[in-house]
Amino acid sequence: MDALSGLLEGPRASGAFVLRIVLDPPWSIRVQDGSPLCVAVMLRGGAEFRPAEGRPVRLRPGDIAVVRGPDPYVMSDGDGTSPQVIVHPGQRCMTPDGVDLRERMALGVRTWGSDPDGSVQMVLGVYEEVGAVGRRLLDVLPPLLVVQADTWDSALVPVLAKEVTRQGPAEGVVLDRLLDLLLISVLRAWMDRPETEAPAWYRAHSHPVAGEALRLFHEAPAEDWTLARLAAAIGVSRATLAECFRTAVGTPPMTYLTEWRMALAADLLRQSDATLNAVARQVGYGSGFALSSAFKRVYGISPQEHRSGVTTG
Numbered sequence: 001m002d003a004l005s006g007l008l009e010g011p012r013a014s015g016a017f018v019l020r021i022v023l024d025p026p027w028s029i030r031v032q033d034g035s036p037l038c039v040a041v042m043l044r045g046g047a048e049f050r051p052a053e054g055r056p057v058r059l060r061p062g063d064i065a066v067v068r069g070p071d072p073y074v075m076s077d078g079d080g081t082s083p084q085v086i087v088h089p090g091q092r093c094m095t096p097d098g099v100d101l102r103e104r105m106a107l108g109v110r111t112w113g114s115d116p117d118g119s120v121q122m123v124l125g126v127y128e129e130v131g132a133v134g135r136r137l138l139d140v141l142p143p144l145l146v147v148q149a150d151t152w153d154s155a156l157v158p159v160l161a162k163e164v165t166r167q168g169p170a171e172g173v174v175l176d177r178l179l180d181l182l183l184i185s186v187l188r189a190w191m192d193r194p195e196t197e198a199p200a201w202y203r204a205h206s207h208p209v210a211g212e213a214l215r216l217f218h219e220a221p222a223e224d225w226t227l228a229r230l231a232a233a234i235g236v237s238r239a240t241l242a243e244c245f246r247t248a249v250g251t252p253p254m255t256y257l258t259e260w261r262m263a264l265a266a267d268l269l270r271q272s273d274a275t276l277n278a279v280a281r282q283v284g285y286g287s288g289f290a291l292s293s294a295f296k297r298v299y300g301i302s303p304q305e306h307r308s309g310v311t312t313g
Helices: 001-006 132-138 155-165 170-189 200-206 209-219 227-234 238-249 253-272 276-282 288-299 303-307
Strands: 017-023 027-030 037-044 047-051 055-058 064-068 071-074 085-088 092-094 106-108 111-113 120-127 144-147
Touching: 017 155, 027 238, 037 155, 037 170, 047 064, 047 144, 064 170, 085 253, 092 170, 120 155, 120 170, 120 200, 132 253, 144 170, 200 238, 209 238, 209 253, 209 288, 227 238, 227 253, 238 253, 253 288, 253 303, 276 288, 276 303, 288 303
Parallel strands: 017 111, 027 085
Antiparallel strands: 017 120, 027 071, 037 064, 037 120, 047 055, 047 071, 064 144, 085 092, 106 111
């Protein structure tokens, strides 16, 4: 597993909110649901996405936008139309005056809007929760990124467009996995652009030394890694490993490993009822006590506090 694969394991959809939106101008929607991530696929017509920070971007058919929350953003016809719909947490849709629009604008299975034959059609996939592993990925993304249809090729868009309005067994799971695959494809296409300032851990995956170290960390975080063992596994000296890794990734290898282990532990604590000792063994610590000490150094709270929902700051 390379670094990108490991980090993309984080924002994995589970019961994601997926909806087809069909509209006719004039239209404008302000999204302030606090969700950490939204993927927008433009199927027909056009739309302008305006993030809380940065310049607005125009989407055309086949374009895909990834919006990083939790800051609000506006999607509209781009003609200066004031927001007619406000999307609140829990995907509650209301007018600016507080009138509930969820039922009034429902148009069928996972379809919502003003006109079933509207000239504007898009699919939104909203990740309502992202764990600590996914947060490491989101933190390097801009508030809004767009991959244009003419710069990449993916068969996932028509499949997602077809599946979103279907009803059947396990349809929610199918949509979750399609959304995950689409997100991975889009981020990979975006990070591979020459003009994109891709994060160091992504650029480093092609480095013969640092990339191999990252692969080992992500593939076997529970291994009893030391700088010497890691260097021996890669076939280089400790000095070469330390220098190459720091230059390529920006941190010493064992510091990166600790941060990766803590992110994995944070997600395991929230996503399972495993004991602290069991979590410790999964991420390379000999006991719950050792994990607790490291966890508190990194996050400022104990694993038990994290599991119960306490936040820092």
